Amino acid sequence: GALCADASREPALAVVGLHKRYGEFTALSAVDLTVAPGEFVCLLGPSGCGKTTLLRLIAGLEAVSGGRILMRGRDVTRLPPMRRDYGIVFQSYALFPNLSVAENIAYGLSGRREHRARRVAELLALVGLDGAERKFPAQLSGGQQQRVALARALATNPGLLLLDEPLSALDARVREHLRREIKDLQARLGVTTVMVTHDQEEALAMADRVVVMSRGRVEQIGTPGEIYGQPRTAFVADFIGRANWFEATVRRHGEIAVDRVTLSVAQALPEPGSTGRVFLRPEDVRLHPVWLGGPNTALARPGKIEHLGGFCRVSLTVPLWGDLPLLADVSQDELARLRLVPGQLVPVTLPADRLRMFAAEAA
Numbered sequence: 001g002a003l004c005a006d007a008s009r010e011p012a013l014a015v016v017g018l019h020k021r022y023g024e025f026t027a028l029s030a031v032d033l034t035v036a037p038g039e040f041v042c043l044l045g046p047s048g049c050g051k052t053t054l055l056r057l058i059a060g061l062e063a064v065s066g067g068r069i070l071m072r073g074r075d076v077t078r079l080p081p082m083r084r085d086y087g088i089v090f091q092s093y094a095l096f097p098n099l100s101v102a103e104n105i106a107y108g109l110s111g112r113r114e115h116r117a118r119r120v121a122e123l124l125a126l127v128g129l130d131g132a133e134r135k136f137p138a139q140l141s142g143g144q145q146q147r148v149a150l151a152r153a154l155a156t157n158p159g160l161l162l163l164d165e166p167l168s169a170l171d172a173r174v175r176e177h178l179r180r181e182i183k184d185l186q187a188r189l190g191v192t193t194v195m196v197t198h199d200q201e202e203a204l205a206m207a208d209r210v211v212v213m214s215r216g217r218v219e220q221i222g223t224p225g226e227i228y229g230q231p232r233t234a235f236v237a238d239f240i241g242r243a244n245w246f247e248a249t250v251r252r253h254g255e256i257a258v259d260r261v262t263l264s265v266a267q268a269l270p271e272p273g274s275t276g277r278v279f280l281r282p283e284d285v286r287l288h289p290v291w292l293g294g295p296n297t298a299l300a301r302p303g304k305i306e307h308l309g310g311f312c313r314v315s316l317t318v319p320l321w322g323d324l325p326l327l328a329d330v331s332q333d334e335l336a337r338l339r340l341v342p343g344q345l346v347p348v349t350l351p352a353d354r355l356r357m358f359a360a361e362a363a
C-alpha cells in the first residue's frame with residue numbers, strides 16, 4: 001500500500017550525520033550522503049580531507065564517533081565488516097601471494113567445489129582474464145592483479161562495491177584503460193559503487209555523482225557537470241579544473257569592479273560593497289579575430305601558447321584592465337582563425353553569464 005516503504009526505492013547506502021575523531025582531531029564532521037541503487041559515487045578531495053576515513057567507516061574498518069550508516073535501510077553502524085555485504089578493492093592489490101588466482105577469488109565463496117570453480121571462471125571472464133585460474137599474483141601485471149582483486153570483491157554479488165584508490169598505483173595508460181573497464185562493468189552489473197580518488201579527472205570520468213570533500217566536510221555533491229559547471233563554493237571551483245580568478249567588489253546590481261574596471265555579471269550578486277573572488281573557466285574566455293566591441297570586452301596581449309592535445313591554452317594580459325592576467329583555452333581551429341601575432345593585441349570578452357562571484361568567507 002501507499003504507506004509501505006518501497007524497498008526498491010530505498011537508498012543502497014545512507015550516511016547520516018557522520019563524525020569521526022582521532023583524539024582531539026576531527027577527521028569527519030557532519031557528513032551526509034545518500035547513494036541510490038546502481039549509482040557510482042566518487043569521494044574526491046585533496047590529501048587528508050577524510051575520503052579514505054569515510055570509506056573505512058562505511059566498510060566498518062573503523063568505528064564511528066557519531067552518526068549512522070544504513071545499507072538498504074538496515075542500520076549497520078555497529079556491525080562488523082563481514083556482516084555488511086560489500087566487496088572492497090584497495091590501492092595495493094592485497095592479493096594473497098601464495099594462493100593462485102582462482103584461490104584468491106574463491107576465498108570468500110562457500111558452496112560445492114564445482115560451483116565455486118564455475119563462479120571463478122565466470123568472474124575471470126567478467127574482468128577479462130579468462131583462463132588465468134592457475135596463475136599466481138607475482139606472474140601478473142599490476143593492472144591484471146587489480147582485475148583479480150575486483151573479481152574477488154564481486155565474487156559474492158555484494159550489495160555495495162567499495163574502491164579505495166584502486167587505480168592510483170598503475171601507470172597512466174593502464175589506469176585509463178581500466179578506468180573505462182571498471183565503469184562498464186559497474187554499469188553492466190548495476191552494482192552500487194563508492195570509490196575514493198584524489199584524481200579529479202578520474203572522478204569526473206567515472207562517477208554518476210561526485211562528493212567533493214575538504215577538511216572533513218562535504219563541500220558539494222553533484223553530477224560531474226554540476227560540479228564543474230556550477231561549483232557551489234570557491235573551494236570546489238578551485239579544486240576542479242582550471243580557472244581564472246579575480247579579486248572583485250560588488251558595485252551595484254549586475255556589476256562588479258575588478259581593479260578599476262567594471263564588468264557586467266549575470267548572476268545575482270551579494271550586497272554592493274561586498275568583496276570576493278570571481279572565477280571564469282579558460283574555455284569561457286572568448287577571443288575574437290576582429291574587434292566587435294560589446295560588454296566586458298577589451299584588447300589583450302597574447303603571451304605563451306601551450307598545445308595541450310585537444311586544445312590550446314593561451315596566456316594573455318589585458319593592459320587596460322591593469323594588466324589582468326588571463327588564460328584562454330581555444331581549439332586548434334580557433335587558434336588558426338585568430339592568427340595571433342606576438343605583441344599584437346587581440347579582442348577578448350569575459351562573458352557576463354560565465355563570470356561567477358564567491359563572496360569572501362567570513363573570517
Ligand code: ATP
Pocket residue numbers: 022025027045046047048049050051052053054198
Ligand atoms: P589521502 O588521499 O592522503 O589518503 P584522505 O582524504 O583519504 O587523504 P584520510 O586518510 O581519510 O584522508 O585522513 C583524514 C585525516 O585524518 C588526516 O589528517 C589523517 O592524518 C587523519 N587520520 C587518519 N587516520 C588516522 C588515525 N588512525 N589516527 C589519527 N589521525 C588519523
